[in-house]
Amino acid sequence: MIEFNAVSKQYPTGQLALYNVNLKLNQGEMAFLTGHSGAGKSTLLKLIALLDEPSSGEVIVAGQNTKTIKQRKTPAFRRNIGMIFQDHHLLLDRSVFDNIALPLKIEGMRHQDIKRRVRAALDKVNLLSKEDQFPMMLSAGEKQRVGIARAVVNKPAIILADEPTGNLDPDLASDIMHTFKQFNEYGSTVLIASHDHELIKEMKKRIIVLRKVKTTNTKAGLKNGR
Amino acid sequence: MGAKYHQSGSFLGSLMGHHKEAIVYSLAKLWQSNLSTWITLAAIAIALCLPASLHLLLQNLKSLTDDKREVPTISLFIKQDISEQRARDRGELLEELSQIDKVVLVPRDEALKDFRKITGFAETLETLDENPLPHVLVVTPHINLIGNPEEDMEKLAAKLNTYPEIDLVQMDIEWVRRLRSILRIAERAIFVISALLALTVLLVIGNTIRLNIENRKEEIKVSKLIGATAAYIRRPFLYTGVWYGLFGGVMSLVLVHLALLWFVGPVNELARLYGSTFVISGLSVATTFFILFASSLLGLVGAWIAVGSHLRSTKLEE
Ligand SMILES: Nc1ncnc2c1ncn2[C@@H]1O[C@H](COP(=O)(O)OP(=O)(O)OP(=O)(O)O)[C@@H](O)[C@H]1O
Ligand SMILES: [Mg+2]
Numbered sequence: 001m002i003e004f005n006a007v008s009k010q011y012p013t014g015q016l017a018l019y020n021v022n023l024k025l026n027q028g029e030m031a032f033l034t035g036h037s038g039a040g041k042s043t044l045l046k047l048i049a050l051l052d053e054p055s056s057g058e059v060i061v062a063g064q065n066t067k068t069i070k071q072r073k074t075p076a077f078r079r080n081i082g083m084i085f086q087d088h089h090l091l092l093d094r095s096v097f098d099n100i101a102l103p104l105k106i107e108g109m110r111h112q113d114i115k116r117r118v119r120a121a122l123d124k125v126n127l128l129s130k131e132d133q134f135p136m137m138l139s140a141g142e143k144q145r146v147g148i149a150r151a152v153v154n155k156p157a158i159i160l161a162d163e164p165t166g167n168l169d170p171d172l173a174s175d176i177m178h179t180f181k182q183f184n185e186y187g188s189t190v191l192i193a194s195h196d197h198e199l200i201k202e203m204k205k206r207i208i209v210l211r212k213v214k215t216t217n218t219k220a221g222l223k224n225g226r
Numbered sequence: 227m228g229a230k231y232h233q234s235g236s237f238l239g240s241l242m243g244h245h246k247e248a249i250v251y252s253l254a255k256l257w258q259s260n261l262s263t264w265i266t267l268a269a270i271a272i273a274l275c276l277p278a279s280l281h282l283l284l285q286n287l288k289s290l291t292d293d294k295r296e297v298p299t300i301s302l303f304i305k306q307d308i309s310e311q312r313a314r315d316r317g318e319l320l321e322e323l324s325q326i327d328k329v330v331l332v333p334r335d336e337a338l339k340d341f342r343k344i345t346g347f348a349e350t351l352e353t354l355d356e357n358p359l360p361h362v363l364v365v366t367p368h369i370n371l372i373g374n375p376e377e378d379m380e381k382l383a384a385k386l387n388t389y390p391e392i393d394l395v396q397m398d399i400e401w402v403r404r405l406r407s408i409l410r411i412a413e414r415a416i417f418v419i420s421a422l423l424a425l426t427v428l429l430v431i432g433n434t435i436r437l438n439i440e441n442r443k444e445e446i447k448v449s450k451l452i453g454a455t456a457a458y459i460r461r462p463f464l465y466t467g468v469w470y471g472l473f474g475g476v477m478s479l480v481l482v483h484l485a486l487l488w489f490v491g492p493v494n495e496l497a498r499l500y501g502s503t504f505v506i507s508g509l510s511v512a513t514t515f516f517i518l519f520a521s522s523l524l525g526l527v528g529a530w531i532a533v534g535s536h537l538r539s540t541k542l543e544e
Contacts, residue, residue, distance in 0.1 A: 051451065078453030089448045106454045108243045150452070 001027040001158065001189045002048055007057035009043050017043040021057070023208065025191060030184040032200045033193040035210030041193035042086055044210065045160045048191070049083045050074050062157065079103060082151035082188075084161040088143050090135040096122070096146050097131040103154045121149040124179050126172075140167040148176065152183055159183055161192040165199065177203055248461035255462070256469050266434050270474025271481060273427050274521055277420035278482045278509065284412050286506055300379070302363040302386055303394040310334075313361040316391050320365065325382050328366040334359045360393065424524055431470045431528030435463055439532065464529045471525025475518045483508060 002025040009018040017040040025031055033041050046052040047059050050066055059066045062080070069077055082103075090099050100121055104114045122128045125145035135143055144167050151159060159180065165173035177192075177199055184190045194200055200207055256263060304313045310333050317329040332340075337359045367382055383395045439446070449459050490506055497504040509517070 075450075075453045075455040075458075078451075081453075083451070085451070089451060091445050091448055093445070102449065102454075103452050105247060106449070106452070106458055108241065110243070 003060040010055045030190040031206040039210040081158045082156035084151045086162040088147035121153040252462040252465040271477035273423045274478035300365040300397040304361040305393045327368045330364045332362045428528045432532040435529045435532035467525040467529025471521040475521030
């Protein structure tokens with residue numbers, strides 16, 4: 001489902017975020033991505049979601065080389081990937097409900113269906129009571145959960161999460177992880193970047209460790225393990 | 227990855243849904259908006275007012291000059307030896323021609339009577355034992371100001387001259403010439419003014435939409451992140467442009483008609499003093515719709531320009 005072949009990413013600033021990354025994630029697999037801060041976890045997820053392009057190497061998602069996807073097709077492609085952002089990217093002038101409904105509206109779903117699906121997603125993240133509130137009124141953990149609900153509301157084939165439990169208390173974090181597991185059991189391929197080693201170990205899923213690129217450009221990359 | 231692809235109904239259905247959503251959303255935004263929206267709308271309305279009222283002025287001038295006395299006529303002087311009946315028959319035949327609106331026969335006796343009344347030369351005329359005046363057919367041509375009336379009238383005159391009964395063709399072409407050249411200048415002036423003011427409206431709306439986009443950068447970015455198409459992001463802005471144009475147009479129509487009301491009294495008074503039946507006319511339904519359509523179109527174009535290339539691609543710029 002997701003394949004990285006000798007992928008490197010250098011930002012225009014000259015910062016080398018990924019160097020020679022090789023990775024393969026099968027359809028329906030669930031895996032965790034760890035590594036020190038600055039190791040390139042967010043960058044790696046962005047490359048999958050077509051939010052950025054690799055400097056070299058190829059990223060293959062759902063059998064398609066991301067380089068060959070036409071501009072016109074990228075939105076539809078992105079919609080099949082539910083991404084939870086580290087800085088959740090919610091719209092502050094729209095209610096929780098409207099934020100979560102956004103992907104469905106973009107797909108052009110009927111209003112009744114949108115209502116049903118948004119409620120179901122809110123229920124999954126335990127936020128049903130907050131649907132009319134605005135993001136400003138929410139705690140950091142609640143905002144994060146709204147971000148999760150928005151990412152999964154259209155049942156995407158791939159779910160990518162960047163530190164989804166960063167601001168959550170351990171119980172809630174564990175709940176959320178199990179929600180992801182549930183989505184995985186429904187068939188979604190799930191990749192979660194996380195620092196929370198305890199929790200990751202508990203989940204008994206594949207763990208991918210990203211090592212930080214040395215500035216001396218020595219060979220860095222990826223270690224696969226369990 | 228098609229397995230999990232969700233679609234709600236037909237493509238067309240979802241497109242209509244998108245438009246409905248964009249319409250509702252952009253209207254709601256406009257409705258919630260502040261003083262600056264009203265100022266923008268007022269500026270658009272005032273800019274649109276000027277060409278609309280100039281058009282109205284021109285139209286009223288045209289209808290003023292349509293006054294019966296002023297319609298150019300062609301006088302056909304009939305040969306002396308032709309009987310009144312033959313002249314009448316010729317008149318009726320001429321009336322059949324498509325270039326001719328109306329033919330009135332003025333028999334020589336009647337002409338003489340009128341002549342006596344008007345000139346006060348009654349006594350001089352008495353001294354003549356015979357009526358020196360011919361029968362006259364007064365032809366009102368069907369003039370078409372849009373075509374080339376001078377040439378048309380000349381052609382018609384030449385044709386009329388070929389009839390055996392007719393001695394002399396006399397036409398009043400100066401009047402048409404003057405009217406036409408005045409209208410031509412007025413129309414061009416109005417066109418130039420309209421074009422400039424349309425450009426103003428375009429710039430005002432374009433700038434408003436551009437600020438709008440600036441204010442909603444975050445929203446645009448997030449929408450792109452979660453897979454909104456460029457068209458989806460663009461649509462509410464384009465509708466906002468259309469609303470600005472449309473509502474500005476409506477406001478300008480209201481202003482023009484208010485101004486018109488203010489003019490009705492004095493104009494009617496003036497018309498009465500001149501013994502004219504002239505009544506001031508408002509904008510026609512067609513013109514009203516044209517103004518609304520044109521202003522909406524200007525809004526759309528202005529918004530389209532403002533939306534610019536960064537909303538036409540799905541590229542993310544950080
Ligand atoms: N937009 C950017 N422009 C330039 N450099 C960037 C950009 N984004 C990230 N980087 C750099 O790329 C490297 C990898 O960043 P990335 O955000 O992928 O790390 P990370 O593993 O997600 O870290 P964290 O755990 O702190 O979120 C960092 O050194 C960072 O400074
Ligand atoms: Mg990160």
